[in-house]
Amino acid sequence: MAMASSAPAPDATDRAALLKAFDESRTGVRGLVESGVSSVPALFLHPDPYASAPLAPPGVSIPVVDLSLPAPLAAAAAAEAARTWGFFHLVNHHRALAVPDDHPARALAAVRAFNELPGPERAAHYGRAVAGGVSYSSNVDLFRSPAASWRDTIQIAFGPQRADPARIPAVCRDEVLEWDAHATAVGRALLGLLSEGLGLGAARLEEASCLEGKVMVCHYYPVCPEPERTMGVVPHTDPGVLTVLAQDGVGGLQVKHTDEEGRSQWVDVKPVPGALVINVGDLLQIMSNDTYKSVEHRVVMNTREEARVSIAIFFNPGKRGDSVFYGPLPELTSSENPPKYRNFTMSEFLGAFFRRDLASKALIDHFKLTGMQFSRGSRMYIVASNPIMERKLQLIRKRNCQQFGHQVTLTEFTDPECLGPLREVYNPVK
Numbered sequence: 001m002a003m004a005s006s007a008p009a010p011d012a013t014d015r016a017a018l019l020k021a022f023d024e025s026r027t028g029v030r031g032l033v034e035s036g037v038s039s040v041p042a043l044f045l046h047p048d049p050y051a052s053a054p055l056a057p058p059g060v061s062i063p064v065v066d067l068s069l070p071a072p073l074a075a076a077a078a079a080e081a082a083r084t085w086g087f088f089h090l091v092n093h094h095r096a097l098a099v100p101d102d103h104p105a106r107a108l109a110a111v112r113a114f115n116e117l118p119g120p121e122r123a124a125h126y127g128r129a130v131a132g133g134v135s136y137s138s139n140v141d142l143f144r145s146p147a148a149s150w151r152d153t154i155q156i157a158f159g160p161q162r163a164d165p166a167r168i169p170a171v172c173r174d175e176v177l178e179w180d181a182h183a184t185a186v187g188r189a190l191l192g193l194l195s196e197g198l199g200l201g202a203a204r205l206e207e208a209s210c211l212e213g214k215v216m217v218c219h220y221y222p223v224c225p226e227p228e229r230t231m232g233v234v235p236h237t238d239p240g241v242l243t244v245l246a247q248d249g250v251g252g253l254q255v256k257h258t259d260e261e262g263r264s265q266w267v268d269v270k271p272v273p274g275a276l277v278i279n280v281g282d283l284l285q286i287m288s289n290d291t292y293k294s295v296e297h298r299v300v301m302n303t304r305e306e307a308r309v310s311i312a313i314f315f316n317p318g319k320r321g322d323s324v325f326y327g328p329l330p331e332l333t334s335s336e337n338p339p340k341y342r343n344f345t346m347s348e349f350l351g352a353f354f355r356r357d358l359a360s361k362a363l364i365d366h367f368k369l370t371g372m373q374f375s376r377g378s379r380m381y382i383v384a385s386n387p388i389m390e391r392k393l394q395l396i397r398k399r400n401c402q403q404f405g406h407q408v409t410l411t412e413f414t415d416p417e418c419l420g421p422l423r424e425v426y427n428p429v430k
Contacts, residue, residue, distance in 0.1 A: 010042050018043050019143060026123035028138035028152035030115055030307075033222045044230045046147045050300065052235065053256060056265040062255060065278070067189065068092035071196075078190065079197020079292075082280050086295035087255045089275040090186070097189060099182045104246035104276075104311060107179035110172035112248075112309045115152060115220035117171065125169055130155065133163025150230045150301055151221045156180075158214035160318040172218070176311070180216060183244045183313045187211055190242060190278060191315070198288055200331055208287070208329075210241045212318020213346075221252065221308040224301045232299030232308070239353045239363060240281040240316040247271055250308035255279075256296040266298070282364045283316065283349070286341045289328035294364065320346045327367075341367045 010018060022043060025031055032041065063081040065088045067074055081088035093099055115122070125136040138152045139145065154172075157163045158180050165173060191210055192202035221232045232252055247253065253269040269277055285294040302308060317326060327343035344367055352366050 015043070019148075022148075023128075023138070023142065026126035027119040028122070028126070028136075029150050030122070030152055030220065030222045031119050034119055038225050040150075040224065040226045040229045043148045044150055046149075046229065046231050046234070049229070049231050049234075053264045053266055055254075056257070056267040060257075060265075060267050062257075062267065062269055062277075063088045064272075064275070065090050065193075066092050067096040071193070075193040075196040078193040078278075082194060082197065082284075082292040084293075085255070085257060086280045086293035087269070087297070088278050089269075089272050090190070090278050091272070091275045093186050093189070093276060094274065097182075097185045099185065103182050104179050107172070107175040107311055108246060108248050108309050110175035111154065111218040111220065111311060112307070114154065114169045114172045115222075115307070115309075125154075130157065132167035133157035133161060134167035136169070145234070147230075147234075149233055149299075150224050151219050151232050151299075153220070154218040156216045156218075158184075158216060158313075159212050160320060176216060176218065179246070179311065180214070180313065183246075184211065184214070186244050186276065187242060187313070187315045190244070194242075194284070194292070198291060198329075198332060200329070204329070204331075205241070205284075205287070208326075209317045209319040210283075210315055213240075213316030213320075215240075215314045215316070217312050217314070219299075219308075219310045219312070221250075221299065221301070221310075223305055223307055227301030227303050230301060232301055233297075235296045235298040237294045237296055237364070238279060238281040238314060239283065239349070240314040241283045241287070242315045243279045243281060243312050244315070245277040245279070245310060245312045247277060247310040248308060249273075250302055250304060250306055252299045252302045252308050253277065253310075254298050254300060256298075258295075269297075281314070281316075283326065285364060286327060286367060287329050289332045289337065290340050291332070317346055322347065340369060342369055 018041075022041075027034070029044075062085055063077070065074060065077045065081055067090060069077070078088065094101055122136070127135060128137050129135065133156060135155045136153070137155075139148045140153065140155070142148055154169070154176075156168060156176065165177060168176060188206060188211055191205040195204040195206075196202050198204075219233075224230060235256065245253075249271045251268070251271055254266040255269055256264055257267050258264045279297065280292045280294045282294045284292050299308075299310075317324075322345055325343040325345060326349070327341050328339040333339045341364075349367075353363055
């Protein structure tokens with residue numbers, strides 16, 4: 001899309017003041033629309049926001065998985081979609097899981113009703129602190145991202161600590177609580193299918209507590225006076241295990257699909273009546289040791305005179321102790337298929353996520369293994385490959401150590417120069 005001419009971007013001092021003033025208005029992007037803005041304010045301008053890759057031709061779409069199929073067929077379809085696209089439409093969950101036909105439509109309508117309350121009523125709920133597990137604000141990364149996006153969000157924590165229901169705005173409280181229960185049934189069924197698609201038991205991902213950490217985000221994308229100059233959500237991947245998304249009929253979600261020849265294009269995820277949108281998150285890509293893909297997606301602003309509403313539920317591991325580690329599932333690794341990521345705690349993982357802006361693509365790479373790997377007893381170690389360690393790596397190579405997949409005992413390494421950089425990343429080695 002062509003860019004219209006724009007005023008110079010504000011300098012850092014002016015921008016900080018504008019951000020503060022916008023946030024302290026407590027009415028979000030919807031408040032800007034209510035004030036009658038006829039152009040996109042400088043804070044929300046994205047330079048050439050739609051130039052990163054071409055759009056797919058009409059007719060290209062994400063796969064569809066039918067939950068009413070026999071379980072082996074549904075598992076095969078879900079696994080294939082997760083491997084090749086990282087996204088799929090889910091249909092017939094109402095019949096298979098007894099989800100009421102009026103959900104998620106009831107929840108979507110209730111979220112719209114909250115966001116279209118008068119400004120002072122919404123402002124009473126506005127704030128960045130997740131008090132009682134609930135917050136309502138605009139742009140979770142407002143003060144970290146180079147440009148704000150055209151959306152407001154209610155965020156509700158449903159696990160491991162559950163939000164205080166009284167903190168949820170009354171106009172949408174019952175509906176989002178009902179949808180959480182139904183979406184959790186969907187998440188459980190999908191984790192079972194994706195576990196089976198990895199050749200594991202249906203309960204494997206649930207046993208890893210992947211249903212126990214849940215966050216619901218209810219996005220509202222107001223009508224935009226200049227949709228070609230801003231974005232609803234910048235290109236990003238989801239950090240968690242699995243996302244279950246309900247969207248209304250307005251549209252705007254796009255998925256970046258790369259074919260076997262390395263060509264990328266943005267594919268419209270057009271709303272399908274009665275369907276949910278499912279996508280793989282970074283944690284599931286890590287846990288599956290790159291079998292499943294977490295792919296970039298974005299929300300473009302629509303040209304319709306109607307706001308867009310969506311509700312996403314992010315499923316994450318609920319066990320968060322300092323002695324609980326996540327990484328590639330041991331059953332999926334071997335000498336022929338070694339771990340591609342190191343182990344980490346959820347505290348470290350979430351810390352890495354919240355230190356970056358949403359558009360950053362470095363999260364999954366932060367945990368990727370790029371060096372040499374060794375074992376001692378039942379433990380595996382990594383020597384990180386970087387310029388500072390190059391001399392140490394050369395010393396190790398002189399001892400004829402093998403690359404990934406070959407276990408070498410540390411008794412061969414007596415030089416402190418070699419032992420210094422060793423770091424445990426996986427336990428046990430089978």
